[in-house]
Amino acid sequence: EVQLVESGGGLVKPGGSLRLSCEVSGFTFSIYTMNWVRQAPGKGLEWVSSITGSSNYKYYIDSVKGRFAISRDNTKNSLFLQMSSLGAEDTAIYYCTRSSGSHDYWGQGTLVTVSS
Amino acid sequence: QSALTQPASVSGSPGQSITISCTGTSSDVGSFNLLSWYQHHPGKAPKLMIYEGSKRPSGVSNRFSGSKSGNTASLTISGLQAEDEADYYCCSYAAGNVYVFGTGTKVTVL
Numbered sequence: 001e002v003q004l005v006e007s008g009g010g011l012v013k014p015g016g017s018l019r020l021s022c023e024v025s026g027f028t029f030s031i032y033t034m035n036w037v038r039q040a041p042g043k044g045l046e047w048v049s050s051i052t053g054s055s056n057y058k059y060y061i062d063s064v065k066g067r068f069a070i071s072r073d074n075t076k077n078s079l080f081l082q083m084s085s086l087g088a089e090d091t092a093i094y095y096c097t098r099s100s101g102s103h104d105y106w107g108q109g110t111l112v113t114v115s116s
Numbered sequence: 117q118s119a120l121t122q123p124a125s126v127s128g129s130p131g132q133s134i135t136i137s138c139t140g141t142s143s144d145v146g147s148f149n150l151l152s153w154y155q156h157h158p159g160k161a162p163k164l165m166i167y168e169g170s171k172r173p174s175g176v177s178n179r180f181s182g183s184k185s186g187n188t189a190s191l192t193i194s195g196l197q198a199e200d201e202a203d204y205y206c207c208s209y210a211a212g213n214v215y216v217f218g219t220g221t222k223v224t225v226l
Contacts, residue, residue, distance in 0.1 A: 099215075
């Protein structure tokens with residue numbers, strides 16, 4: 001059974017940093033592109049970042065370039081999102097997804113709240 | 117990287133059919149055959165319902181169907197059921213190796 005479990009969310013002050021993790025099981029992690037997708041309160045889904053299986057390529061939505069860094073550890077079946085210079089606009093549920101053209105598996109999400 | 121355009125809400129009675137549209141541009145929907153649809157019940161993980169425009173993953177009811185023409189894609193739900201009440205999002209792969217989601221449509225079963 002494919003499982004994706006996010007962790008690391010919480011309350012952080014504006015300008016602060018947070019590191020999200022996603023542990024996966026049930027498939028060969030290293031061959032899949034992985035993503036972070038977020039949903040702000042009352043808003044729609046928004047793709048944030050992608051990383052290819054071998055970490056050769058990383059992509060970001062414009063609004064997080066220079067502030068967020070995606071990474072993975074294929075030996076630990078884990079995906080990460082290092083977030084810095086956080087602002088209120090980053091408050092959201094962050095989902096980890098697997099993709100092969102479409103986002104076929106999703107985690108339950110972890111909530112990040114940026115507030116003073 | 118503008119969001120794809122979807123109607124804010126669509127409603128129908130049980131047993132009826134409804135269609136949700138998803139309009140993009142030649143840089144996303146019109147250029148790639150990687151258009152997918154997701155069902156999202158609040159508080160739960162989104163679920164893939166359609167991929168590559170018209171294909172259904174294993175386990176998804178055949179009441180859900182998708183199509184695409186030019187820069188516009190559509191999701192049709194036939195034989196509407198109470199359990200179909202949810203938010204629906206389209207998503208397209210786009211130029212620059214990014215993904216763009218739609219604005220989302222709330223489906224209400226009357």
